[in-house]
Amino acid sequence: MKVATEIRDFAARIGHDFARPDLLSQALTHGSISGPSRPDNQRLEFLGDRVLGLVMAEALLRADPEATEGQLAPRYNALVRKETCAAIAREIGLGEVLRLGRSERMSGGRRKEALLGDGMEAVIAAVYLDSGFEAAEAVILRLWGDRIETVEADSRDPKTALQEWAQARRQPPPVYAEVARTGPDHAPVFTIEVTLQSGQTARAEASSKRAAEQAAAEALLTKVETERG
Template sequence: MKMAASVRALAERIGHEFQDPSILLQALTHGSRGGGGDNQRLEFLGDRVLGLVIAEALLDADPTADEGHIAPRFNTLVRRETCAEVAREIDLGAGLKLGRSEMIGGGRKKEALLADAMEAVIAAVYLDAGLEPARAMVLRLWGERVASAPKDARDAKSALQEWAQGRGLLPPDYVLISRDGPDHAPRFVIEARLSTGEVERAEGTTKRAAEHAAASALLGRLDG
């Protein structure tokens, strides 16, 4: 089956040569396109494949960790924001097959569409070649995220809010300072602020990631 240049380029970026290119095309097809054959079922399967691969990777990386410490790291790695972040890094949006309304509405940049399509692409590789190629692709694309996922059972934003509440303070504010970079690889700078005046700034490839980084930096300063 003949593939558009953008889809061929995406296959090269994810590092898999499809025996059945129609599976990849389905993984990239949003329901707004109409006519059936969208990526919803593949997204469902890909979510499970991703979860299995990440769970195994975390267990292998830290053989002594208990479930209470692995679970929050797992959740960080498989959540929608992370999937969308990976999708942006490989410019998955360029290959999406969207209906007119989604194209006009900026669907190629939407976090939910990118995250769902990323999971569908994982399923496409799994169905095309099996678990090992799918595992290899996930570990390659998720890269250092597995090693650097936070080990604290609480995420930084929750911990900072608990710190503030425990001292009778208002919840922290998160202020967007700037957004730079191309659409497929943006960089957000966020400032975490407490009502008592403490401030820390951090950046990330998503607003959520930048908020967590800023919260973590502010926590480190408060605990220091």
């Protein structure tokens, strides 16, 4: 009963009344606790990512009719990236209702950026499958709010920013390498090292390769900018 109440309260927070609450329940189920009768949210995450992308592309075109593709692309990337999804998930308390296995709970899964971002995309898909594109669009626009209007024209994720830094100095793109993977299969921790042709490197850890690469790129950007200063 408590779980059902929490999920119902969460649905109210995102502003959607589910005709099929089982879709939302699946969207909030991590692979660490899934089973034959309890599917996880990975397939929904895949779909939700695409729905979010279409909504954001259309919203950005409406917000700035004069913007070029070159101006729109970095804004789009800033709005749909996993870090933004995770930030919105935190705002609506998604981590509190994620259904996780014991080991994932013990390792702080409710706060992990990758899990929160994936969960947010899965919730979007659940709304889409429950009530269609317009309902999903309404939820996305409400939750993203004025981010769409205020996103900086030069917003870039750290990997893009580091690549542009290297290109500006006539260096080839940075090289990313997985140097370690620890933890159980359902809750891995990746260590990624990024290297510039100049020999500068940085490492970072995260629960997904993508997040670790972004964190490593951000660390190296900070390092090279500090050294230059």
